[in-house]
Amino acid sequence: MKSGQKSKAMFDRAAQSIPGGVSSNFRYWGDDATLVAKRGEGAYLWDQDDKRYVDYRLGFGPVVLGHARQEISDHITEAMKIGNCFAMTNEYEIRVAEKIKKLTGVDLVRMSNTGTEATMGAMRIARAFTGRDKVLKFDGAYHGFHDYSLWNTYPPTSGVGYINSPFLVPQGSGIPRSVGDLMYSLPFNNKEVLEKKLKERWQEIACIIIEPLLGNQASIMPQDGFLEFVREQCDKYGIVMIMDEVKTGFRIAKGGAQEYFNIKADIVTYAKCLGNGFPVAAIGGQKHIMGEVGPGKIPHGGTYGSNVASMAAADKVLDLIVAGELDKVDAHGKKLRAGWKKILDATGVPYVIQGPDAMPGIVFTEEPVCKEYKHWADGDHDTYNAIIHKCIEKGVMPDYDSREPWFISSCHTDEDADFVLGVFEEAVKEVIS
Numbered sequence: 001m002k003s004g005q006k007s008k009a010m011f012d013r014a015a016q017s018i019p020g021g022v023s024s025n026f027r028y029w030g031d032d033a034t035l036v037a038k039r040g041e042g043a044y045l046w047d048q049d050d051k052r053y054v055d056y057r058l059g060f061g062p063v064v065l066g067h068a069r070q071e072i073s074d075h076i077t078e079a080m081k082i083g084n085c086f087a088m089t090n091e092y093e094i095r096v097a098e099k100i101k102k103l104t105g106v107d108l109v110r111m112s113n114t115g116t117e118a119t120m121g122a123m124r125i126a127r128a129f130t131g132r133d134k135v136l137k138f139d140g141a142y143h144g145f146h147d148y149s150l151w152n153t154y155p156p157t158s159g160v161g162y163i164n165s166p167f168l169v170p171q172g173s174g175i176p177r178s179v180g181d182l183m184y185s186l187p188f189n190n191k192e193v194l195e196k197k198l199k200e201r202w203q204e205i206a207c208i209i210i211e212p213l214l215g216n217q218a219s220i221m222p223q224d225g226f227l228e229f230v231r232e233q234c235d236k237y238g239i240v241m242i243m244d245e246v247k248t249g250f251r252i253a254k255g256g257a258q259e260y261f262n263i264k265a266d267i268v269t270y271a272k273c274l275g276n277g278f279p280v281a282a283i284g285g286q287k288h289i290m291g292e293v294g295p296g297k298i299p300h301g302g303t304y305g306s307n308v309a310s311m312a313a314a315d316k317v318l319d320l321i322v323a324g325e326l327d328k329v330d331a332h333g334k335k336l337r338a339g340w341k342k343i344l345d346a347t348g349v350p351y352v353i354q355g356p357d358a359m360p361g362i363v364f365t366e367e368p369v370c371k372e373y374k375h376w377a378d379g380d381h382d383t384y385n386a387i388i389h390k391c392i393e394k395g396v397m398p399d400y401d402s403r404e405p406w407f408i409s410s411c412h413t414d415e416d417a418d419f420v421l422g423v424f425e426e427a428v429k430e431v432i433s
């Protein structure tokens with residue numbers, strides 16, 4: 001896959017001033033392939049060469065209501081008449097907190113700017129609340145770019161050791177080894193291993209942070225009873241259950257994964273879809289914990305948290321979600337999955353389609369169900385990537401990286417689905433012959 005002439009020229013210019021030409025390593029597709037965006041509208045994205053793509057990356061997920069959504073832009077423009085940053089509570093912020101409470105069932109909410117900031121804050125709250133230091137996460141889960149997240153996010157499967165004595169692999173250089181001493185990472189969906197670790201170590205563990213489904217492993221779903229088991233174990237040992245809903249929140253259901261899976265966490269982190277692409281995040285939770293956040297108790301802060309532009313975005317996003325936009329997201333996702341199934345069944349190649357309709361993923365694997373990171377990692381990513389790169393060339397853009405599911409927006413139409421499935425079928429035929 002190669003970028004067009006204008007994208008390439010713009011990328012070369014970017015690379016003179018921005019390391020690698022991108023502001024996040026995850027956006028780099030290679031010097032000759034990294035596209036530069038020109039604009040987006042609804043379900044579509046145009047690159048610098050005016051090539052149009054049906055967009056299923058949606059900025060790594062947030063743009064659930066479509067690009068340049070007029071109602072949201074108008075609401076922000078109106079809000080900007082009052083200014084943006086006051087280091088004071090503002091009315092938009094109160095409205096957003098009230099709406100989040102109503103939709104998700106959390107008791108109290110603090111605002112942040114990014115998912116990274118929200119999960120960092122949630123871990124701090126859990127540590128302060130319990131007086132314990134360690135964080136337990138799951139292999140393959142990604143909770144942002146801070147040092148307490150980047151362990152066993154994407155390790156070589158041979159690198160995590162034997163299941164009874166696993167070790168931690170940092171995502172890259174610059175993450176202090178000593179931070180790893182405060183972490184555990186275990187396989188997702190494995191009750192026995194989790195139970196054993198908690199029996200041995202519960203006194204040290206402040207929180208279990210869990211993506212309710214592995215949204216960074218093509219949407220691996222929790223097996224029946226796993227989230228309930230985590231909930232039960234947290235209650236048993238006084239551990240704070242943090243559900244990281246940065247990808248699932250305001251996407252897979254109005255009330256996010258808590259509603260979808262009927263599970264109540266102690267703390268929930270939101271970002272992405274809450275702002276439809278504007279930088280906003282929230283830490284919500286039950287009163288007995290979140291009520292302890294405050295001066296002289298549990299620290300939390302930030303200059304830009306609850307800035308008016310972000311709050312106005314979230315204010316309108318939540319109204320649109322309440323009005324039923326997610327139904328369109330689910331309907332489109334269902335249509336794609338049915339089409340993929342037909343196309344892939346015809347090839348005879350083993351695969352699974354997994355995840356909720358709003359963010360489905362495909363893995364080429366012999367496993368009947370992907371239950372944990374290893375199952376995904378051992379899949380045939382070369383075939384998946386070859387198909388996806390052809391789709392992108394033909395104007396359909398899921399993420400370049402097989403870790404990401406396909407993100408659906410409420411602007412994707414039935415006509416788009418027909419076009420996309422046609423392109424997908426062509427790409428599959430070209431790759432799997």
Ligand SMILES: Cc1ncc(COP(=O)(O)O)c(C=O)c1O
Pocket residue numbers: 060114115116117119142143144145211215216244245246247271272
């Ligand atoms: C589950 C999860 N948590 C946290 C984050 C970090 O969010 P952000 O990129 O807004 O910092 C991500 C980002 O993809 C995520 O998927």
